[in-house]
Amino acid sequence: MALTIEIDHAKTRARAAAAVGRPVVPQSVKGPIRRIKWGVLLLTLSIYYVTPFIRWHRGPNAPDQAVLLDFANGRLYAFFVEIWPQDLYLLTGLMVLSASILVLANALAGRLWCGFACPQTVWTDLFLLVERLIEGDRRQRLKNIGAPLTPKRTAQIAAKHAAWLLISFATGGTLIFYFTDAPGLLRSFASGDVSFNALTWIVVFAATTYGLAGFARDQVCTFMCPWPRLQGAIWDPEAYTVNYRDYRGEQRMSAKKAAAVRFEGKPAGDCVDCGQCVTVCPIGIDIREGPNFACINCGLCVDACDGVMKKLGRPRGLIDYESWNNIERARRSERPVNRLVRPKTIGLTAACVAMAAAIAIGLETKATATLSVQHDRDPVAVRLSDGSLRNAYTLKLLNKSAGSHIYSLTVSGFDAKLVIVGGRSESSILVGPETSATLRVTLTANADGQGEVVFTAQDETGAALSVMDRFLDR
Structure with missing residues (x-):
């Protein structure tokens, strides 16, 4: 069966939201996947903010910052690794290896990187958390759109943007730490003796964070990032991506009507058309309409749907991480098949291991x-x-x-x-x-x-x- 990854309904939804001046406002959700995302967020942010301050002894006349991009002297330091301009082939190898690992992850679980560890996703989640804490959850934020300004509403807007700006400047300032001695620059900040060049770059990086995480959000993941555009070429029907088990969910009807239909001995779908899978989606798509190139595979719709199924006393997994081929097998009443280990993933894994080994040998034998x-x-x-x-x-x-x-x-x-x-x-x-x-x-x-x-x-x-x-x- 030929399958085309749908993009029209994502564009239609985006145009409809833009027509009424309404951005995608996702609702908060609780569940195991959301907890994993919080854990990844804390881990990645901790790594980002702490790494510039880690020390690494390299001997006399060498910087002691563990990770330092010393472009002024043509050096890149990462713990025990030191890259000179003559060693850029190693950096190229690392970039190729990273791209290969990303393709391998896509073959196993689709846009897993996008949904959990991509900087755009991490900082957007952080900005949304601030927004919810200050303005309330989705229903209240939708009410606030277009509502007249009151003193309370003005204070909320000011507090939200102040928090966003604080996070943005912390992000931009930390990024600068990777290019110079972090403790020294931090002392310069404290004393007010910071160069105009450093301040300029901090403002640029802060403005980028503020704009992309605060306002662009889903537009970045759908239209600005090149990765979703590649999905049509590298999408794998055996990968475990977020999918809707339509053979189980259709026909959609309310829980009360489904009970009556089943009482009559007729089939009824488990989907009650509550729309929770759409309201929690940070991209604003409906996964029930089929595979979508804009889906970042974050799994929040899985948590939302599982919560509804639990309340209704029905089995979880109406929306779940499942391969598209298994969806088709289930339609034919066939048993699901786990094909994570297959020639494609074996070949990609072997290529990644070989490249990692070559880079390790290159680093070990690199001339001083x-x-x-x-x-x-x-x-x-x-x-x-x-x-x-x-x-x-x-x-x-x-x-x-x-x-x-x-x-x-x-x-x-x-x-x-x-x-x-x-x-x-x-x-x-x-x-x-x-x-x-x-x-x-x-x-x-x-x-x-x-x-x-x-x-x-x-x-x-x-x-x-x-x-x-x-x-x-x-």
Whole structure:
């Protein structure tokens, strides 16, 4: 059976709400999934706000902040990981791995990331919590829309936006902490000695948080984020997503009418058309209309529906995390099949493990120093007055460690004499911590010919760096 993920009713609902000037106002709900979401919210916010203040000892001359994006010096620090511009391939690998894990999660449980841990979802939940505490739940907030302003209502609006702004500035300020020494910047805030550049970025990030979590909300998840647009290409009917068991819920009718119909021996659906699944949805969609690209798989409609079923004395799970193929199997009176482990998920898991292993090996074997060489091109070779040939090179030694090293420079592979330009009588080079040294060298051969030359720089510990180039005669 071919299935098209529905988007029209999401757009229709959004247009209808916009036509009357009414935003999506979700109702609060209680249940196990909501409790999990609260737990994820507390965990993610704690990680976000606390991480910049975690210390990590890296030795002398190195920052002690565990996570630091030091763009000014071209360094990215994350606990024991240190990324230099030359190591951006590792960062690229981490991004590819993250995308692969996201695709794997989608193959297992749809937009699970979107519904539980996405920053837009987390901060929107936090803003909604503040809104409910100050203005009341959905019914009261709907009454407030378009109602005349009273002193009480004005105070509520002012308190809500003040709380939102406080959260937004805390969010923007914390984000800045990831780019500089957090305790130092915090002391600058306390003393009022903050740079204009830092204040500008805090205002930008605070305004972004305030606008997206306070006002855009469902529009971000439905229209601004690219991830739902990919669902048509990567949606998997075997993934455990939020679905409505229509074979059990239809035909919809009130509980009283359903009891009368069943008394007559006729079938009646469990769905009483209470609309609770719609009122609690943060996106404002009706999951009973079928799979929807806008559904973030948060499961709040599951809690709402289970609560209604419990009150009516009916089995839970009318709306539940279930694969679409199992919905179709149940329509045919077949047993459900759990296919979380299948070739697609096995392949994605293997790919993720392989990439993680490759990145781990790359981090473990990442060099703490590099040597590069560039052959002079104009001219390539110079004939000296005594008939010998000379080639010139520019060598660059980069020391990425936190301590100084003394490197001894040698050349092999071709019979030529090495001379460091600048009057140096010895071939030892001192390179300070996290710095580089550039030097020009010449190779002089008494006889014509050309071949491979190997430059080697060895430090006092015996660790050696080698790079190959060519000695040319013309």
